[in-house]
Amino acid sequence: MATIYDVAQRAQVSPATVSRVLNGRASVDPDMVVRVQDAVRELNYRPNSVARNLRRSRTTLWTVIISDVGNPFFTAMVRGVEDVAQRAGYSVVLCNSDEDPAKEAQYVTAALQDQMAGVIISSSGHAANVNRLIEAGTPVVAIDRQISGANVDSVLVDNEHGAHMATAHLLERGYRRIACITGPRKVSTAAQRLRGYQQALREQGFATPAALVRYSDYREEGGYAAMASLLDAGDPPDAVFAANNLMTVGAVECVVDRGIAVPAGMGVIGFDDIPWAHLVRPSLSTVSQPTYELGRTAAMLLAERITEPDRPASTVTLQTTLKVRESSLKP
Amino acid sequence: MATIYDVAQRAQVSPATVSRVLNGRASVDPDMVVRVQDAVRELNYRPNSVARNLRRSRTTLWTVIISDVGNPFFTAMVRGVEDVAQRAGYSVVLCNSDEDPAKEAQYVTAALQDQMAGVIISSSGHAANVNRLIEAGTPVVAIDRQISGANVDSVLVDNEHGAHMATAHLLERGYRRIACITGPRKVSTAAQRLRGYQQALREQGFATPAALVRYSDYREEGGYAAMASLLDAGDPPDAVFAANNLMTVGAVECVVDRGIAVPAGMGVIGFDDIPWAHLVRPSLSTVSQPTYELGRTAAMLLAERITEPDRPASTVTLQTTLKVRESSLKP
């Protein structure tokens, strides 16, 4: 690979001048500019960004830490991040923590070592990781999941409200024993969606027995198992609200396997869409999230924080929408 | 951030010794090892990998270039890559080319500038990009899509055979006017799957009229449009083979919108699974690919090429499986 010295030599100028031409930061004699550009072309010179990064002590890389690449919710979100990142001149390193705080910690360490320009994180719960980044001065944005005990830019959705809508809708349709399958205890969205569910029940004068609540893992298998456990317990539910898309799929599979009809024998509604929800029979009612927009917003917040490191942290909350399809329509 | 000099000073040794302890490359006096380790801990020292990379003139980053992050096929593949990469000490930068050769070229340029340790690419067709990498000495593995005119390690599936199985299955079930919706002309998988389809027809003595073939874009909307075009032409098909998962979904949507029954009025089979194919009604018959394994294999090949740059390029072809579900069962 040609270096900046090769270009300088060929263009009969100093390396400093080549650098100036390349970065357009200072004014350079037009003749020299042309000579440098010619030399760059002739040598097929591309600046070595590793050297540049070392010198500037920053990179043009963002780390995005999500908890499940297998979940279309996160990939759609990442798409939103990438589109903004690319436009702003950053590349995105995608990291999959698998809901494992240890893996998450590893990725945070890597982000620190690699001098990442910024981090967007959907944290599995512990504030410690995020605080390490903040202390090191790395710009961070929390996405999808709140981080208690860290003062950080955040992009969230109205989880409580969404869960409330879903539950109220089931009540309105005549379901009376409504169960809730929520996510891991440490994850903010799990707690908030559970709270929205409980509140909707209470408002209508219904009890919120713990027997109808299951904490699970936001995965398909977890949703299946939780549903099985609800059905095996005495006095099973007549409807279920599942706190994410994959668990909804798992729950439906379980219900189908048991030969229970949806929505007649069991009403189902889930938080977050799955692709092709409309092709599934019965089609799945959901609380729909602005997934792509979530990513875009986080990316914009990160870009802003990078240019203005000292402004106060802000939290953006996006709205969810109730999508009533067949699975929640009690005949 | 603490540097290696800070650690050296605190441990009363030279920076070189700290480096040796950290990298475990040479033998160091046990006492010093302990002193260094203590200093590292006390200063919370993490090596700056940008500096390390510059010095070693290589990084521990892989670039994975795929054509659609929104397609679960690619994300599952990436999961396979990541699992192997992480174990081998590499991080993965995921890049989304959106089937756009220009975007792909940008990412290749970035990979070159950033001194990426290796690249796994599902190319949109032009060998030029891949050749730039090879000429620069960057280890490359082609995944999912063949690159003609480049001598490169490749991991593929038996596209022709898979398409052949799908088409033969439709014939066997009694469908007689079978259409094919394939991918972009430049993409190797599109050509191969089309060829498998044609061959199966010819073997059974059927014609392969161009009127029953559509080139599309491997996207849901494209599948929908291609199906619409097939239905609007005179003498419409009684079955369709779609060359990827998203186009299958689009085709089914179109058929449903037109009020045609699947599989009675229209048989449908697709290449590559979609998640929850079994929940969709009618459930979709598919040619299933070992997606995760594809990623794993590519990653292993890349790791091997990095350690042995001069060995001859090899091509691994994985098998596909016919998954007969409801959508292809003519009553």
Place this chain on the structure above:
DNA sequence: CTGAAAGCGCTAACAT
């Protein structure tokens, strides 16, 4: 406006 020179933090000869 331009060039010389100093380093960013680390590793790998080389010397001891």
Place this chain on the structure above:
DNA sequence: ATGTTAGCGCTTTCAG
């Protein structure tokens, strides 16, 4: 076995 030293390729003062 350990330390000294010279860069990796680039940007950015600082002089001129």
